[in-house]
Amino acid sequence: MSHHHHQNTLAVDNTVNLLLLGISESGKSTLFKQVKILHQNGYSKEELMSFKITIQNNLVLGMAALIDAAQQLNFISPQTITQQGSTTTTTTTTTEDSALYEHIATILKRSSSADTLAFDSTKLVSIQYVWKHEKIQQAYHQRHSTYQIIDNLNYFLDDLDRIGSSQYVPTIDDILHCRLRTTGVHETKFEFGGLGMRLVDVGGQRNQRKKWIHVFDNVTALIFVVSLVEYNQVLEEDPSTIRMNESMLLFEELVNCSVFYDKPVMLFLNKVDSFNELIKKVDISETCFKDYSGKKNSAPDAIKFIEQKFKSLRENKDADVFTEVTCAIDTNNIRKVLENLKTIILKESLSSK
Numbered sequence: 001m002s003h004h005h006h007q008n009t010l011a012v013d014n015t016v017n018l019l020l021l022g023i024s025e026s027g028k029s030t031l032f033k034q035v036k037i038l039h040q041n042g043y044s045k046e047e048l049m050s051f052k053i054t055i056q057n058n059l060v061l062g063m064a065a066l067i068d069a070a071q072q073l074n075f076i077s078p079q080t081i082t083q084q085g086s087t088t089t090t091t092t093t094t095t096e097d098s099a100l101y102e103h104i105a106t107i108l109k110r111s112s113s114a115d116t117l118a119f120d121s122t123k124l125v126s127i128q129y130v131w132k133h134e135k136i137q138q139a140y141h142q143r144h145s146t147y148q149i150i151d152n153l154n155y156f157l158d159d160l161d162r163i164g165s166s167q168y169v170p171t172i173d174d175i176l177h178c179r180l181r182t183t184g185v186h187e188t189k190f191e192f193g194g195l196g197m198r199l200v201d202v203g204g205q206r207n208q209r210k211k212w213i214h215v216f217d218n219v220t221a222l223i224f225v226v227s228l229v230e231y232n233q234v235l236e237e238d239p240s241t242i243r244m245n246e247s248m249l250l251f252e253e254l255v256n257c258s259v260f261y262d263k264p265v266m267l268f269l270n271k272v273d274s275f276n277e278l279i280k281k282v283d284i285s286e287t288c289f290k291d292y293s294g295k296k297n298s299a300p301d302a303i304k305f306i307e308q309k310f311k312s313l314r315e316n317k318d319a320d321v322f323t324e325v326t327c328a329i330d331t332n333n334i335r336k337v338l339e340n341l342k343t344i345i346l347k348e349s350l351s352s353k
């Protein structure tokens, strides 16, 4: 095949334009980070340090969300904490309980003027105490689907001594585990097996999606990212909607619109590591897949089912949906996934005329 054939699907400058789309927290930016690790220069010390604040915010905001959830689920009493973070309980509590509420108050304390909850090292002991507390652990492992806890909170909380130290420099693993919501449009270019690639990352929350239209020109392939644990999570923007349902609606809308109708579509079923744990506790038929009649608590069966659900949404039956089950925080996994992606892109661009 001659190079002329590439021109049909690749952009005029022979660049492969890849678009990462999907709802919030599906893992788009984590994949974007992997490209930097695998195909660009990785992270310099300065770049690693720039994540320190994000990680510390993950710690304290994550803890606050967990405390809130523990109250809502009645693991700890809700009346005891005021907005200012002081305890107001007058009921008799055990010594252990009053220690817990004091530490909670310390974590939720806001610096005098600013009203945002911020990290400072004086909160470390309290974060450690509260995280280890039995009731908080129970709340965390309840994994109830109606509250918002960032995915990898335990990763950071279990390593508090390292992360809280004044000498702390974030590692690559820390970067891959931390959570920073994307706003706006981010693009990066890299060379991969003789191909020039351009990868675009956008924010997935509802209020970010109106910006997507601006990146729909000259797309080579769509990479739609779904977090497999979404079946047990609700949207932050709209707690009455199960995330997986939002993902399916969005996928259906995108793959059937004229921009992507004939384009290669890659479906990344992400967070398989967390999914493999969750599926043991919560079956997909308990939440958004009431029609699932496969083997209960079986990861492979559930994944197959979810894959079929998504695939069936594509109206263009001449076009495939290429599925990859991924773990975006695992660099070796993403190395293989990107190899497969390249193979598919090359095959597709050759076969389309």
Ligand SMILES: Nc1nc2c(ncn2[C@@H]2O[C@H](COP(=O)(O)OP(=O)(O)OP(=O)(O)O)[C@@H](O)[C@H]2O)c(=O)[nH]1
Pocket: 022, 023, 024, 025, 026, 027, 028, 029, 030, 031, 150, 151, 152, 176, 177, 178, 179, 180, 181, 182, 183, 202, 203, 204, 205, 270, 271, 272, 273, 274, 326, 327, 328, 329, 330
């Ligand atoms: N355990 C685990 N965590 C993951 C995986 N992929 C992403 N995460 C975590 O999930 C969280 C959200 O990932 P992001 O990449 O920021 O999600 P996003 O799709 O860019 O979200 P928006 O920018 O809001 O659209 C981060 O804390 C990631 O570390 C995975 O495969 N396994």
Ligand SMILES: [Mg+2]
Pocket: 028, 029, 030, 180, 181, 182, 201, 202, 203, 204
């Ligand atoms: Mg993002």
